[in-house]
Amino acid sequence: MKIVLLGPPASGKGTMAEMLSHEYNIPWISAGDVLRRESRKDTELGRWLREELKTGRLIPPDIVNELVNQELSNLDSWIIDGYPRDMDQARYMDEHNKPELVVLINIPRKVSEIRILYRRQCPKCGATYNLKTKPPKKDNICDYCGSRLIQRNDDKPEVLEKRWSEYINKTLRVINHYKMQGLVVEVNGDQSIMDEYKEFKEKLKAKGLLKE
Numbered sequence: 001m002k003i004v005l006l007g008p009p010a011s012g013k014g015t016m017a018e019m020l021s022h023e024y025n026i027p028w029i030s031a032g033d034v035l036r037r038e039s040r041k042d043t044e045l046g047r048w049l050r051e052e053l054k055t056g057r058l059i060p061p062d063i064v065n066e067l068v069n070q071e072l073s074n075l076d077s078w079i080i081d082g083y084p085r086d087m088d089q090a091r092y093m094d095e096h097n098k099p100e101l102v103v104l105i106n107i108p109r110k111v112s113e114i115r116i117l118y119r120r121q122c123p124k125c126g127a128t129y130n131l132k133t134k135p136p137k138k139d140n141i142c143d144y145c146g147s148r149l150i151q152r153n154d155d156k157p158e159v160l161e162k163r164w165s166e167y168i169n170k171t172l173r174v175i176n177h178y179k180m181q182g183l184v185v186e187v188n189g190d191q192s193i194m195d196e197y198k199e200f201k202e203k204l205k206a207k208g209l210l211k212e
């Protein structure tokens with residue numbers, strides 16, 4: 001199967017990709033991983049990428065497109081999440097690795113906000129909490145190791161705002177582009193991980209991409 005998973009921030013698309021990849025042994029590709037792996041190589045591109053990633057600069061889109069699609073072209077079967085996120089990437093992908101199906105994992109903005117803004121992490125053991133839906137027993141203290149919990153920079157309101165505006169201004173166009181080709185199925189991301197995964201697999205079976 002060759003499938004793309006798209007959806008708003010914190011819809012669970014990465015988790016769905018990971019679970020399916022493990023259960024069915026299908027390579028799971030993420031654009032970020034492809035860049036990080038390339039940056040560890042001792043080549044001119046690798047050294048350059050290492051610097052760019054370290055300083056947090058945005059990697060030029062044509063380089064991302066080329067590396068991601070090179071990786072996909074070497075595989076018979078793949079799942080990718082969070083890519084293509086704009087129409088330039090979608091057009092590039094249409095030429096090189098057209099997906100068989102695009103799964104939209106959808107959640108309302110309010111749910112996305114609660115998942116992200118209230119997320120806290122233990123800097124020591126990595127345990128994650130949500131102050132609204134899965135709070136620690138003691139305020140701001142990790143249940144397992146007693147460390148003080150932190151909020152990751154990615155989970156701050158200004159970053160959330162930026163990710164949502166990117167989703168609305170760019171990624172929704174990509175979803176519409178695939179909808180017009182009849183390639184999109186939707187999964188409700190506002191349910192438990194297990195129920196979400198069950199619905200995800202049912203949608204793939206209905207399309208003949210997974211065996212009953």
Ligand SMILES: [Zn+2]
Pocket residue numbers: 122123124125126127142143144145146147
């Ligand atoms: Zn901890």
